[in-house]
Amino acid sequence: MTFENILVEHEKGIATVTINRPEKLNALNKATIQELHHMLHQLDANENVQVIVITGSGEKAFVAGADIAEFAHFSDKEGAVLAAKGQELLFDFVENMKTPVIAAINGFALGGGLELAMACHFRIASDNAKMGLPEVSLGVIPGYGGTQRLPQLIGKGRAMEMIMTAGMIDAATALQYGLVNHVVPQSELFATYTTIANKIMKNSPVAIAKAIQAVNANFKDGVNGFEVEIQKFGECFATQDFKEGTTAFLEKRKAEFTGK
Incomplete structure (x- = not known):
């Protein structure tokens, strides 16, 4: 498969998968979800890969959401299929991978972007990161697991507030809520996840x-x-x-x- 929307680097047991649609702030469309599924499936089966990191290209966004233009005119049945297929191919798939998956949140993680980060096994954020689930401002709800994973991570009350207000929280608040494990300057994001990955790789x-x-x-x-x-x-x-x-x-x- 030819990959047009993602970049992959593999060095010393760590595979870094970068979503590379900077002109769209790395928004997820069906093609990108499909590419991520294929690549992550390959990496999970590769014995030389012991830790996987997912991040976004540039300094503005991890993933700024789903590509709204792709589904703005869907029917109710098409919308349900979109959510089911996306969860199967990417979000549930990531959560259940045997290889540890770290989200390196380097900017905006909104909608499907935050849902992807939450599907990863844990999260590290740069101090400029902003996170939120703005779907209700578009007349829809989070459909890639957001209504389920956000309460698991931060509690029902806080999740309800974030979802109902469609607002964003900053990295410091995300750390306080337990949504992310670490917050570091953007220049230190690579070094931080590499250090943690190396600790993981010492184990079975x-x-x-x-x-x-x-x-x-x-x-x-x-x-x-x-x-x-x-x-x-x-x-x-x-x-x-x-x-x-x-x-x-x-x-x-x-x-x-x-x-x-």
């Missing part, structure tokens, strides 16, 4: 993948997260990484994990 990839599954299970209807945790904990005992990790600990040396 197979254990991290199972931890992602266990944590996500708590937010799925009809799933007992504790039971999933017990299952995934047990599965770890059958892995080479468990044998290596425990042996290295007992031998007082650094573990060399293979992800198997």
Whole structure:
């Protein structure tokens, strides 16, 4: 597949995926969602990729929203299909990837952009970032998981206020709310996520993948997260990484994990 809307760099275990539509403030259209799905699927299957970072090109925007012109004249049925397909291809897909995915929010993260950031496993923001879900100002609601993930991250009351007012919050407020893990000057964003990625890569990839599954299970209807945790904990005992990790600990040396 030819990629026209994204750029990818892979170095020392870290793959950085940059949404590259600066003339549209990196707005998500169907083609970009499709490209992201294909690339992220490839990266998730690549044993040499241990951490994935998603960011936006330029210094103004992570993703400033969805490409409204693409669906402004949709019917109700077309709108529902748009949301369902987008969640399947990108937002739910990202959340459930076995490779850790970090959102590096380098500017505006609005609408679908904030929804993409929230689907990532955690978020780091530059101090100029602004975040919000402005959909009700357009007569629609967030359709890529925003009404579900925002309350999970910041609580029902704050999420209701953000959604109902269609307003933006700054990076400092996002940090206070727990929407992002870190806020740094834009010039330090790369160094910050690289440092965190390197800490992640010291650990067992197979254990991290199972931890992602266990944590996500708590937010799925009809799933007992504790039971999933017990299952995934047990599965770890059958892995080479468990044998290596425990042996290295007992031998007082650094573990060399293979992800198997």
